Amino acid sequence: MIKKLVIFGVGLIGGSLALALRQAHYCQQIVGCSRNAEHLQKAVDLGVIDSFTLDPQDAVHDADMVLLAVPMGAMGKLLQQIKPVLPADAILTDAGSTKGSVVAEVEQVFGKDFTRFVPGHPIAGREKSGVEAAIPDLYIKRRVILTPLPHTDADALASVAAMWQVTGAVLEQMPVELHDQVLAATSHLPHVLAFSLVDTLLNLPMREDIFRYAAGGFRDFTRIASSDPVMWRDICLTNKTAIVDMISKLQADLSEFAALMEQQDGDALYERMSRAKQARDSYMAYLENGKPA
Amino acid sequence: MIKKLVIFGVGLIGGSLALALRQAHYCQQIVGCSRNAEHLQKAVDLGVIDSFTLDPQDAVHDADMVLLAVPMGAMGKLLQQIKPVLPADAILTDAGSTKGSVVAEVEQVFGKDFTRFVPGHPIAGREKSGVEAAIPDLYIKRRVILTPLPHTDADALASVAAMWQVTGAVLEQMPVELHDQVLAATSHLPHVLAFSLVDTLLNLPMREDIFRYAAGGFRDFTRIASSDPVMWRDICLTNKTAIVDMISKLQADLSEFAALMEQQDGDALYERMSRAKQARDSYMAYLENGKPA
Numbered sequence: 001m002i003k004k005l006v007i008f009g010v011g012l013i014g015g016s017l018a019l020a021l022r023q024a025h026y027c028q029q030i031v032g033c034s035r036n037a038e039h040l041q042k043a044v045d046l047g048v049i050d051s052f053t054l055d056p057q058d059a060v061h062d063a064d065m066v067l068l069a070v071p072m073g074a075m076g077k078l079l080q081q082i083k084p085v086l087p088a089d090a091i092l093t094d095a096g097s098t099k100g101s102v103v104a105e106v107e108q109v110f111g112k113d114f115t116r117f118v119p120g121h122p123i124a125g126r127e128k129s130g131v132e133a134a135i136p137d138l139y140i141k142r143r144v145i146l147t148p149l150p151h152t153d154a155d156a157l158a159s160v161a162a163m164w165q166v167t168g169a170v171l172e173q174m175p176v177e178l179h180d181q182v183l184a185a186t187s188h189l190p191h192v193l194a195f196s197l198v199d200t201l202l203n204l205p206m207r208e209d210i211f212r213y214a215a216g217g218f219r220d221f222t223r224i225a226s227s228d229p230v231m232w233r234d235i236c237l238t239n240k241t242a243i244v245d246m247i248s249k250l251q252a253d254l255s256e257f258a259a260l261m262e263q264q265d266g267d268a269l270y271e272r273m274s275r276a277k278q279a280r281d282s283y284m285a286y287l288e289n290g291k292p293a
Numbered sequence: 294m295i296k297k298l299v300i301f302g303v304g305l306i307g308g309s310l311a312l313a314l315r316q317a318h319y320c321q322q323i324v325g326c327s328r329n330a331e332h333l334q335k336a337v338d339l340g341v342i343d344s345f346t347l348d349p350q351d352a353v354h355d356a357d358m359v360l361l362a363v364p365m366g367a368m369g370k371l372l373q374q375i376k377p378v379l380p381a382d383a384i385l386t387d388a389g390s391t392k393g394s395v396v397a398e399v400e401q402v403f404g405k406d407f408t409r410f411v412p413g414h415p416i417a418g419r420e421k422s423g424v425e426a427a428i429p430d431l432y433i434k435r436r437v438i439l440t441p442l443p444h445t446d447a448d449a450l451a452s453v454a455a456m457w458q459v460t461g462a463v464l465e466q467m468p469v470e471l472h473d474q475v476l477a478a479t480s481h482l483p484h485v486l487a488f489s490l491v492d493t494l495l496n497l498p499m500r501e502d503i504f505r506y507a508a509g510g511f512r513d514f515t516r517i518a519s520s521d522p523v524m525w526r527d528i529c530l531t532n533k534t535a536i537v538d539m540i541s542k543l544q545a546d547l548s549e550f551a552a553l554m555e556q557q558d559g560d561a562l563y564e565r566m567s568r569a570k571q572a573r574d575s576y577m578a579y580l581e582n583g584k585p586a
Contacts, residue, residue: 273522
């Protein structure tokens with residue numbers, strides 16, 4: 001049970017958590033805070049939060065749980081604002097897509113031995129964003145990854161895990177660095193690729209023809225290029241090292257594909273594509289067997 | 294109307310055409326030919342074709358329309374086999390995903406002034422393949438691109454166009470080279486990318502974690518890596534020049550993305566991603582306005 005949950009950034013992610021917790025009567029009070037009174041009023045009207053304030057210091061007063069669900073570029077300033085007034089027992093957690101950068105920002109503001117921060121990353125989303133898109137079922141069977149630090153308080157970790165469990169999510173733990181590498185590979189690289197593919201096509205002389213004749217594969221493949229550029233800018237900036245590393249690995253692999261085409265090496269092309277198809281098919285079978293999506 | 298249509302390769306593509314034409318009573322006779330009697334018998338049992346033969350020369354006897362729907366790597370040999378017996382008035386067409394290589398093979402076998410060949414490419418597919426997956430509706434509102442040569446007979450072109458129109462397809466014409474460039478950009482490159490992305494991930498030390506934690510975007514993005522490796526090997530071999538060119542353009546664009554991350558240039562990243570998102574969203578709106586998918 002949470003007495004006062006404060007959610008900074010009441011959009012799809014924060015709003016869906018609030019709805020799931022309210023449905024389960026898990027919080028006595030949920031307070032929203034951001035810089036946009038209109039959005040926050042809508043969140044109140046939609047029954048997502050109980051009340052709101054535009055003042056971060058006012059928000060965290062008496063809070064026992066504080067969730068940062070703002071764009072990652074906004075976290076540093078927010079941490080500085082709440083630092084002087086955050087109750088000593090309050091638990092701080094976040095929903096950022098990369099963890100190394102948030103951990104560094106919290107350390108910078110709260111010190112290296114701050115024990116009440118539990119870094120978290122709910123892996124869920126919808127094509128729509130904003131509090132209007134929030135739904136209580138968003139996290140059912142979705143993974144929420146927590147990346148506690150060696151000095152994170154066990155009770156703080158347990159409280160954050162318990163909160164997410166209420167939403168129907170599947171909890172996982174891993175080290176910060178592994179999280180950022182795995183996400184760079186499975187999420188950040190595909191997004192950068194989708195943006196880059198569309199960008200590449202936009203720069204071709206026959207771009208008109210290309211967009212006219214694009215087939216279904218292109219549509220699926222570029223779906224994620226319709227994602228929010230603010231969020232993805234921040235992810236690219238904060239998980240730079242892992243993403244750049246993945247880009248260069250992919251470029252090397254693409255060069256090998258191109259070389260096989262140049263050499264007209266059909267057997268090697270077939271072998272690589274078969275291996276990829278097999279891995280992808282196994283992955284889908286694994287998902288369909290009821291494992292978390 | 295077609296008296297005798299011969300389909301080489303009665304799989305998803307050839308079989309769906311046959312079903313649509315039979316439904317419209319557009320052919321007096323549809324004969325299938327391949328090297329697999331069992332598949333062909335299944336096509337007869339499913340009502341896709343009237344009869345079959347394993348002998349290409351026997352198949353084209355008395356034919357007025359001959360469709361090559363075999364993997365592109367099998368076209369050259371087949372052309373040589375049917376060359377001596379193809380009726381002079383028969384129209385030859387194909388369903389290959391690249392056109393330059395088929396045109397070159399037809400020229401090599403039938404000569405540079407052969408007027409009865411109409412290169413074609415139906416842009417349609419399903420996740421399933423084989424004659425069991427054939428459906429009469431496959432081509433409804435789908436594009437079929439014809440790439441006639443300067444010396445192609447007008448009546449041959451009209452006959453092939455009329456045949457595809459019966460299926461509900463939207464007919465388009467473009468030069469061979471433009472077709473291969475446009476398809477390299479919108480279909481071949483995305484497929485190679487999907488194969489290469491999965492291949493890259495398979496080579497990472499944390500591959501187990503990666504496949505465990507892969508999110509929804511990864512699933513959509515790699516769907517086309519489950520495509521048939523034989524078909525894609527052949528496409529890579531036959532449209533090599535255009536695909537390699539697209540790979541190197543994409544690699545250059547990815548390097549620019551990586552450089553912006555290294556430089557922590559959030560504004561430029563945001564601008565590129567926004568532009569890509571906007572183009573992709575416009576493309577989707579265009580599709581949803583009832584234009585061919």
